[in-house]
Amino acid sequence: MAVDTVINKYGGEILATGVTFEEYLERFDGMHCELVDGNVIKMSPITIQHQDIFGYLFVLLGAYFDFAKNGRVITQPFTQRLPNVQPKREPDLMIVLVENFERIRESFLDGPADVCIEIVSEESASRDYMTKLEEYQAGGVVEYWLFDPLRSVALFYRLNSNGLYEPQSLDDEGNYRSARLPGLVIHVPTLWQTPLPGLSSIVKSVQEMLK
DSSP: OBOOOOBOTTSSEEEESSOOHHHHHHHHTTSSEEEETTEEEEOOOOOHHHHHHHHHHHHHHHHHHHHHOSEEEEESSOEEEOTTOOOBBOOSEEEEEGGGGGGBOSSEEESOOSEEEEEOOGGGHHIIIIIHHHHHHHHTOSEEEEEETTTTEEEEEEEOTTSOEEEOOOOTTSEEOOTTSTTOOEEHHHHTOSSOOOHHHHHHHHHHHTO
């Protein structure tokens, strides 16, 4: 049922209420929305800094998987349906490893990504730092990466044997390495540079990582 446009506790405009997941996919797929408590929430526009970091990470991960052949990166708008988690989110980026490709459907991911990546904007801070962390943990997303260009902060979480997120440390040079992505190095200080490295530079750096 359509409702008047309002800004609400979900941090976006309510476009419709009482919507099932199947209705959401049919009516709102690809519209940069999320389904929360049966409400279709339109996400706020992103900033140019958000777009630049998104583009850098997409190229970096895309190049990595092109060489490593062990997974793929999926960008929003693409819905993730987590087990036992009501909200249906569209992470900025998702990593799905080869062994979990069967979860990829035509217009949504049916189960947890191996890694969910969110880039924080002013309106999404509490949602990204707290709400989505709890949801991704409960839904079995193995790693959650959070990049906050407003505060120059990057956080990396990994599920432990008890199914709880543990913060992961960077090395002395500001690098993060994931055991699930052999050879890949995320150099966090690079993310706050202006301008960010271009396509040829990123591809060359990935080649060096995987030598």
